[in-house]
Amino acid sequence: AQKITQTQPGMFVQEKEAVTLDCTYDTSDPSYGLFWYKQPSSGEMIFLIYQGSYDQQNATEGRYSLNFQKARKSANLVISASQLGDSAMYFCAMRSANQAGTALIFGKGTTLSVSS
Amino acid sequence: NAGVTQTPKFQVLKTGQSMTLQCAQDMNHEYMSWYRQDPGMGLRLIHYSVGAGITDQGEVPNGYNVSRSTTEDFPLRLLSAAPSQTSVYFCASSIDRGLSPLHFGNGTRLTVT
Numbered sequence: 001a002q003k004i005t006q007t008q009p010g011m012f013v014q015e016k017e018a019v020t021l022d023c024t025y026d027t028s029d030p031s032y033g034l035f036w037y038k039q040p041s042s043g044e045m046i047f048l049i050y051q052g053s054y055d056q057q058n059a060t061e062g063r064y065s066l067n068f069q070k071a072r073k074s075a076n077l078v079i080s081a082s083q084l085g086d087s088a089m090y091f092c093a094m095r096s097a098n099q100a101g102t103a104l105i106f107g108k109g110t111t112l113s114v115s116s
Numbered sequence: 117n118a119g120v121t122q123t124p125k126f127q128v129l130k131t132g133q134s135m136t137l138q139c140a141q142d143m144n145h146e147y148m149s150w151y152r153q154d155p156g157m158g159l160r161l162i163h164y165s166v167g168a169g170i171t172d173q174g175e176v177p178n179g180y181n182v183s184r185s186t187t188e189d190f191p192l193r194l195l196s197a198a199p200s201q202t203s204v205y206f207c208a209s210s211i212d213r214g215l216s217p218l219h220f221g222n223g224t225r226l227t228v229t
Contacts, residue, residue, distance in 0.1 A: 033215035045206060045220035052215060091158075095215050101149070101174050102213045103161040 002027045002099055004092050006107035013082045013114055020067070021077040021110050023092030032096035034075040035104065036066065040088040048090075051075060079112075087114045118142050122207050122221035129197040129228045137192040137224050139207030147213045148190040152176065152203040153223075159206065165190055166213045197228045 003026040013019040025034065036048040051059045051066045059066045067076040079086055092107045099105065123138045141148065149164035161174030165184040179201060181193040190209075194201060204225050208218040 031215070033217075035217055037220075043204065043225075044222045045208075047217045047219060050217050095218075097214065101161055101164045101172060102147070102215075103149070103164070103174060104151075104159070104208075104218055106158040108156070108158055 002029075002094060002096060002105045004094055004105055004107035006092055006110050008110045009108075010111045010113065013112065015084060015114055015116050016081050018078060018080045019082055019112065021079070021090050021092075021112065023075045023077065023107060025073050025075060025092075025094050027073075027094065027096055029096040029098045032094055034066070034068070035093045035095065036064070036075075036077045037091045037093060037106075038086075038088045039091065039109070045091075049077070082114045084114050084116060087112060120207055120209055120219055120221035122205075122224055124224060125222065127224060127226050129194070129226065131197060131199060131228060133197050135194050135197070137194075137205055137207075137226075139190045139192065139221060140188050141190075141207075141209040141219075142188065143209065143211070143219070144187060145209035145211050145219075146187070147210045148184065149174070149208050149218070150180070150182065150190070150192045151206045151208060153206060154203050162192065162205075194226075199228045202226060202228045 005024045032053045034051045038046045049061045065078045089109045091109045093104045120141045150162040151159040163182040165171045207221040210216045
């Protein structure tokens with residue numbers, strides 16, 4: 001079965017520091033996509049970054065990068081130079097062609113708190 | 117640059133009432149879907165559509181109906197609301213049913229008393 005595991009319920013970081021949010025996944029499908037979403041306290045789901053299973057290079061989007069280690073089935077999100085506005089819940093998710101409805105499978109999330 | 121628009125943002129229903137949550141996207145996306153978000157359960161797929169006139173069930177479809185008469189609109193109907201349907205509902209779309217990112221609406225917080 002497809003599964004996403006986020007083992008860090010909460011993370012704390014100071015402004016301008018980098019932080020890594022962990023994500024491991026389980027799938028037998030060779031073709032899949034990995035995503036990170038941010039959910040601030042206002043409730044919306046904001047797409048941050050995407051990594052395809054066949055991509056050779058790690059994805060980057062501004063201050064976000066995805067540390068993709070396929071053999072270990074991990075897809076950690078790295079946020080560089082944290083800002084107060086980064087305080088939010090972060091979800092790792094996976095989508096695969098063989099998943100019913102090509103649904104996004106979500107982890108339980110990590111709450112990130114950034115302090116000044 | 118509207119993206120995915122959901123209405124209403126908040127709704128309170130009494131048990132047994134029916135209502136429709138509206139969802140519209142202006143990105144010409146083929147794939148649309150509804151999720152519910154519950155504490156400790158994450159987001160779960162209710163129904164999805166891969167194009168106008170085509171819908172199918174997700175993980176938790178009971179108590180909900182959908183239709184897709186146009187590419188833009190994908191309403192979610194609660195037939196007879198129950199307290200177990202108290203949740204936050206998200207509509208999401210993607211350009212296709214493949215591995216592309218889902219773009220979410222801002223959500224509807226529904227309370228059933």
